[in-house]
Amino acid sequence: MKIVIAGAGKVGFTIASCLCREGHDITLIDVRRSRLDSAANAMDVMGCCGSCAAPSVLKEAEAGAADVFIAATGNDEANLVACQFARQMGAGHTIARLHNPEYLESAETLKSIMDLNLVINPDHVTAVEISRVLQFPAAMQVDAFPDCGMEIVTFRVAESSCLNGVRLTELGKRFGQKVLLCAAERDGRFLIPDGNYVIQAGDNISVTAAPKALRKFFISTGAYQKPVRRVIILGGSRIAEYLTGLLESTGVAVTIIEENYDRCQQLAETLKTADIVCADGADTGILKESGLNEADGFVALTGYDEDNIILSLYAHREGVEKVVSKVNNDKFTELLHSMFPDTTLSPKNLVAEQIEGYVRSLDYASDKSTIEALYYLGDQNVTATEFLVGAGSACVGRSLAELQLKPGVLLAAVTRAGKSHLPDGKTVLQPGDKAVVVTAGVTVVRLDDILR
Amino acid sequence: MNYRFVFNIQGKVLLAEAALLLAPMAAALVYHESALPFVYTILPLLLLGGGLSLLKPKNTELFAREGFICVGLAWILMSLFGALPFVLAGDIPRYVDALFEIVSGLTTTGASILDNPESLSRGGMFWRLFSHWIGGMGVLVFIAAVLPVSGDHYMQIMRAEVPGPTVSKLVPRVRKTARILYLIYLGLTVLEFIFLLCGGMSFYDAILHAFATAGTGGFSTRAASIAAYDSVYIEMVIATFMLLFGCNFNIFYFLLLGQFAAVFKSEELRIYLGIVLASVLLIAGNIAAAVGGFGRGLRYAYFQVMTVMSTCGFATADFDTWPALSRWVLVLLMFGGGCAGSTAGGMKLSRVIILVKSFFHELRQQIMPSRVKRIWFESKPVSDQTVKSVQVFFFAYMAIAGLVVLILSFDGTDLLTNITASIACMSNIGPGLGAVGPSCNFGFYSDLSKLVMSLEMLMGRLEIFPVMFLLSPSVWKGR
Numbered sequence: 001m002k003i004v005i006a007g008a009g010k011v012g013f014t015i016a017s018c019l020c021r022e023g024h025d026i027t028l029i030d031v032r033r034s035r036l037d038s039a040a041n042a043m044d045v046m047g048c049c050g051s052c053a054a055p056s057v058l059k060e061a062e063a064g065a066a067d068v069f070i071a072a073t074g075n076d077e078a079n080l081v082a083c084q085f086a087r088q089m090g091a092g093h094t095i096a097r098l099h100n101p102e103y104l105e106s107a108e109t110l111k112s113i114m115d116l117n118l119v120i121n122p123d124h125v126t127a128v129e130i131s132r133v134l135q136f137p138a139a140m141q142v143d144a145f146p147d148c149g150m151e152i153v154t155f156r157v158a159e160s161s162c163l164n165g166v167r168l169t170e171l172g173k174r175f176g177q178k179v180l181l182c183a184a185e186r187d188g189r190f191l192i193p194d195g196n197y198v199i200q201a202g203d204n205i206s207v208t209a210a211p212k213a214l215r216k217f218f219i220s221t222g223a224y225q226k227p228v229r230r231v232i233i234l235g236g237s238r239i240a241e242y243l244t245g246l247l248e249s250t251g252v253a254v255t256i257i258e259e260n261y262d263r264c265q266q267l268a269e270t271l272k273t274a275d276i277v278c279a280d281g282a283d284t285g286i287l288k289e290s291g292l293n294e295a296d297g298f299v300a301l302t303g304y305d306e307d308n309i310i311l312s313l314y315a316h317r318e319g320v321e322k323v324v325s326k327v328n329n330d331k332f333t334e335l336l337h338s339m340f341p342d343t344t345l346s347p348k349n350l351v352a353e354q355i356e357g358y359v360r361s362l363d364y365a366s367d368k369s370t371i372e373a374l375y376y377l378g379d380q381n382v383t384a385t386e387f388l389v390g391a392g393s394a395c396v397g398r399s400l401a402e403l404q405l406k407p408g409v410l411l412a413a414v415t416r417a418g419k420s421h422l423p424d425g426k427t428v429l430q431p432g433d434k435a436v437v438v439t440a441g442v443t444v445v446r447l448d449d450i451l452r
Numbered sequence: 453m454n455y456r457f458v459f460n461i462q463g464k465v466l467l468a469e470a471a472l473l474l475a476p477m478a479a480a481l482v483y484h485e486s487a488l489p490f491v492y493t494i495l496p497l498l499l500l501g502g503g504l505s506l507l508k509p510k511n512t513e514l515f516a517r518e519g520f521i522c523v524g525l526a527w528i529l530m531s532l533f534g535a536l537p538f539v540l541a542g543d544i545p546r547y548v549d550a551l552f553e554i555v556s557g558l559t560t561t562g563a564s565i566l567d568n569p570e571s572l573s574r575g576g577m578f579w580r581l582f583s584h585w586i587g588g589m590g591v592l593v594f595i596a597a598v599l600p601v602s603g604d605h606y607m608q609i610m611r612a613e614v615p616g617p618t619v620s621k622l623v624p625r626v627r628k629t630a631r632i633l634y635l636i637y638l639g640l641t642v643l644e645f646i647f648l649l650c651g652g653m654s655f656y657d658a659i660l661h662a663f664a665t666a667g668t669g670g671f672s673t674r675a676a677s678i679a680a681y682d683s684v685y686i687e688m689v690i691a692t693f694m695l696l697f698g699c700n701f702n703i704f705y706f707l708l709l710g711q712f713a714a715v716f717k718s719e720e721l722r723i724y725l726g727i728v729l730a731s732v733l734l735i736a737g738n739i740a741a742a743v744g745g746f747g748r749g750l751r752y753a754y755f756q757v758m759t760v761m762s763t764c765g766f767a768t769a770d771f772d773t774w775p776a777l778s779r780w781v782l783v784l785l786m787f788g789g790g791c792a793g794s795t796a797g798g799m800k801l802s803r804v805i806i807l808v809k810s811f812f813h814e815l816r817q818q819i820m821p822s823r824v825k826r827i828w829f830e831s832k833p834v835s836d837q838t839v840k841s842v843q844v845f846f847f848a849y850m851a852i853a854g855l856v857v858l859i860l861s862f863d864g865t866d867l868l869t870n871i872t873a874s875i876a877c878m879s880n881i882g883p884g885l886g887a888v889g890p891s892c893n894f895g896f897y898s899d900l901s902k903l904v905m906s907l908e909m910l911m912g913r914l915e916i917f918p919v920m921f922l923l924s925p926s927v928w929k930g931r
Binding site for chain 1: 820822823824825826828831833
């Protein structure tokens with residue numbers, strides 16, 4: 001497909017590289033030539049220099065001929081204008097990235113008025129993700145498939161864990177819960193485990209189950225932690241604002257530390273119960289004064305990866321049970337994970353996830369199976385994709401044991417008529433089912449791609 | 453200072469008063485009394501008012517300064533003229549007494565200097581209770597509602613006259629807002645009048661008591677106040693209407709619009725009702741033994757709590773004879789008063805709530821000095837400016853009430869009497885404790901004390917600042 005992306009910043013760049021890897025033709029638009037150059041050096045894309053709000057620039061980038069037009073600059077209004085122009089020129093689908101909380105409230109109305117196909121708010125997506133892990137602190141990552149009621153939880157196996165040394169075939173017998181181990185990362189390599197896989201300390205493993213079963217599983221393995229009750233958030237960014245809003249409604253006590261006094265005032269006018277401290281969060285004295293030692297959650301959301309990493313390490317050493325850090329640089333994430341395993345998030349990856357899922361779902365034509373949701377587990381190579389099974393799919397009508405799945409592919413959950421269960425050899429897919437497929441190192445655009 | 457425009461508005465105020473005086477004059481005529489006292493008051497009002505309104509302003513710009521001055525001046529002029537009918541009719545021969553009485557009426561205080569109000573002429577009595585109704589919603593709001601005044605700057609005046617820490621419009625136009633407020637006011641008054649008629653009150657008494665309740669004034673046609681009727685029905689009707697008139701009028705507007713969620717969410721209303729309920733139960737339990745049973749206790753407690761909380765000042769029982777606990781609860785309620793934007797006096801509940809919140813806010817601020825936090829009220833952050841002005845208001849309120857006690861003490865009356873007299877005037881309630889209790893009156897005070905208390909009542913009704921500005925020369929000298 002032909003895709004035009006306006007804005008080659010962090011978010012635009014990440015989206016471009018994901019979609020490029022999938023084989024789409026990408027044209028990037030940005031006002032800064034240097035950004036376009038570095039993008040062109042890193043991947044096989046074309047650059048077009050200029051403002052995306054200018055019709056002439058859009059024409060030059062052939063936005064009218066694009067199947068998908070994605071406006072991902074940092075300026076909401078420019079994104080909206082660009083999408084309008086692209087739509088008028090004849091672009092197939094338009095996607096706008098919007099930051100402002102006001103636009104989030106009215107996302108649905110905006111979509112219909114401006115004829116947008118998708119509106120993405122990276123800050124809000126990130127905040128939702130963080131609030132989910134704070135509800136389930138034992139996990140590094142929690143991905144929910146809303147329609148089927150299944151969750152995929154990723155966590156690090158601790159040295160002392162009773163999972164250490166357990167063979168996959170014994171998992172069900174030992175812990176009595178119906179859970180499915182769907183992906184594992186060992187020494188930086190991702191794999192879909194088979195029956196012979198033996199869990200080792202230091203593995204990052206992803207398990208699928210219904211939320212209740214997952215909770216019981218974690219309790220029986222002794223790794224369960226109660227939801228976080230007191231959180232310190234470093235940096236009063238929009239993510240912090242959204243996150244506090246989400247947490248306040250569940251009764252979590254929030255303290256935000258922000259250096260800029262005017263920003264503090266703004267936050268104080270929108271957030272009712274949160275404590276807002278105007279101070280430098282890098283000052284460990286301030287952290288302690290703000291109750292770091294009493295907190296069971298610490299979220300680092302400053303604009304600097306380095307600050308976030310260092311202060312997360314500090315909070316971890318001070319004994320805070322759950323530490324979440326926003327790290328944009330993927331290399332830094334690896335570095336941080338080598339030191340201690342806790343949740344790291346990057347808004348750009350979360351946005352790329354959503355857009356990749358959306359773009360893939362446009363490709364369904366052959367078997368009428370559409371993509372409902374897509375998540376990266378650990379890194380962009382391991383994905384969990386939820387498909388709506390179409391009548392034309394080759395997977396329909398045969399039991400799982402008969403289907404010849406590609407290596408690196410796993411059917412993780414099947415939902416039929418609102419009830420979801422973990423598949424086994426006898427499971428037969430039917431049209432209308434929702435199937436969650438986990439893949440490692442294999443790109444699955446259509447459901448039939450899982451077959452050999 | 454835009455003197456011309458300020459005086460032009462004063463002229464309109466005086467003309468409005470002349471028009472309003474027609475009502476008691478009509479009452480005098482109906483009861484075959486001489487209309488002359490009213491005629492002799494209306495004539496100078498027409499002359500001066502007409503003259504002043506002929507003063508055409510060069511421009512109609514009004515700023516906060518003019519707003520405050522306008523309101524302060526208007527109330528004082530109205531009081532000075534309003535006292536005349538009492539003197540001319542011979543009801544209250546001394547002018548200082550008459551002034552105290554009319555200020556008490558207009559400010560909806562209800563503190564009287566009369567030993568036996570029943571000796572008053574019918575016309576004088578009508579004017580005495582009608583003044584509550586005029587003062588309750590405010591005469592400048594009335595002018596905005598009926599006269600074609602320029603609305604561009606009139607909010608400066610509304611802000612100075614309508615009680616509460618912040619004043620918001622109901623609809624974009626000042627004039628329409630004023631009309632809606634007056635219609636609600638009128639509607640509720642009529643409703644109460646009908647209820648009272650059904651309870652067997654005479655036409656004359658019912659209409660006057662409806663006026664007195666609506667303005668949360670507290671004058672009565674009877675010496676024994678509401679106790680004279682000895683009717684549970686009448687007591688409950690009046691108590692309930694006191695409860696209603698103590699609510700923010702915006703609430704009724706929302707009710708009329710069918711926005712029940714907004715009403716239910718109102719923090720001030722919920723706290724108001726909560727305090728009423730708690731105080732009634734506490735006092736009822738406390739006085740049960742003295743009045744013969746919890747049921748009778750509830751009856752008296754409900755009425756007295758409402759009369760104090762809405763700063764009305766009617767009496768069904770001499771609460772001065774109640775146990776100390778009950779008496780002190782009532783004194784505490786005197787400070788709070790009703791909700792902002794009601795006709796009740798006092799500091800207003802929303803101010804008290806903001807004060808309490810700012811206290812806890814400050815406590816936490818002491819342990820976390822770098823914390824940035826807003827005080828939230830009615831699910832909205834309160835601006836620092838509002839919090840500060842509420843704190844200053846509280847100080848001024850207490851300081852002035854305290855100062856007045858000092859002046860009253862020259863008269864040689866006992867401390868409890870002086871303290872509660874000062875609070876009752878400041879909060880526009882009426883009766884206090886001791887020698888100014890529900891069964892007594894303010895007649896024994898010296899002229900100086902009466903004048904000081906008159907000023908205090910005006911300060912209480914107009915929330916201090918307009919009267920303070922009148923007294924400060926620098927504001928007069930212009931900008």
